[in-house]
Structure formats: C-alpha cells, structure tokens
Amino acid sequence: MYSKEVMEHFTHPRNVGEIEKPDGVGKVGNPVCGDIMHIYIRVRDNRIADIKFRTMGCAAAIATSSMITELAKNKTLEEAKRLTRSDIAERLGGLPPVKMHCSNLAADALRKAIEDYERKKPK
Numbered sequence: 001m002y003s004k005e006v007m008e009h010f011t012h013p014r015n016v017g018e019i020e021k022p023d024g025v026g027k028v029g030n031p032v033c034g035d036i037m038h039i040y041i042r043v044r045d046n047r048i049a050d051i052k053f054r055t056m057g058c059a060a061a062i063a064t065s066s067m068i069t070e071l072a073k074n075k076t077l078e079e080a081k082r083l084t085r086s087d088i089a090e091r092l093g094g095l096p097p098v099k100m101h102c103s104n105l106a107a108d109a110l111r112k113a114i115e116d117y118e119r120k121k122p123k
C-alpha cells in the first residue's frame with residue numbers, strides 16, 4: 001500500500017538523530033495513534049543549515065520525517081515554513097488516504113521548530 005519512495009525513506013531514513021544544542025526544536029504528537037516526532041534545526045544566516053529528526057511512529061511518519069528534512073535543508077526559514085504536507089506526500093509518490101494524518105506531523109514539527117528558534121533568538 002506504500003509507494004516505492006515511501007518504502008525507500010522508511011527503510012533508509014535520512015538525517016535521523018539529534019542535533020546537540022539545536023537552535024530550535026519542534027515536538028508534535030499524533031492524537032490519533034499517540035506517536036511522537038521531534039525535529040531539531042540548526043540555523044545559519046536565516047537558513048536551515050542542519051536538520052535531524054527522531055520519530056516514534058509508523059512507516060508513513062518516518063518517511064515523511066525523512067523527506068521533510070531533505071526538503072527543508074538549506075532553505076530559508078520563510079521557504080521552509082511554506083512546506084506543506086501535500087509537498088511532502090507528492091515527493092513521496094503519494095500516501096494512502098488513511099495515512100495522511102501521519103504526514104501532518106512532519107510539516108507541523110518543522111513549523112514548531114522554526115517558531116521555537118524565532119522565540120529564542122536574541123531580538
């Protein structure tokens with residue numbers, strides 16, 4: 001039921017792990033299943049210089065986490081904020097409709113990590 005790209009990212013996820021002393025962290029939980037995703041970012045010159053994730057979740061949640069780290073890397077914060085769950089699903093060759101709620105996590109976690117950075121950065 002998963003596309004080839006989803007299976008590829010699920011079995012070989014990119015950018016797994018944590019960033020030491022990250023500039024921003026986003027944490028979201030999926031109310032439907034109780035799974036949890038963390039996204040860590042390092043920001044340099046208004047760009048996402050590094051990004052990593054830790055996800056306790058299903059294949060769709062892991063594949064979308066992996067894909068969003070690839071899409072967001074080296075983007076400006078404004079560009080990264082505009083990434084949507086449909087951008088991620090499209091790049092993954094689609095997700096089964098029943099799994100779309102899992103793909104919300106990745107876009108939400110990234111947005112929260114950016115908000116966390118913006119809240120903490122010296123004004």
Ligand code: FES
Binds near residue numbers: 034
């Ligand atoms: Fe929990 Fe997909 S079933 S994130």
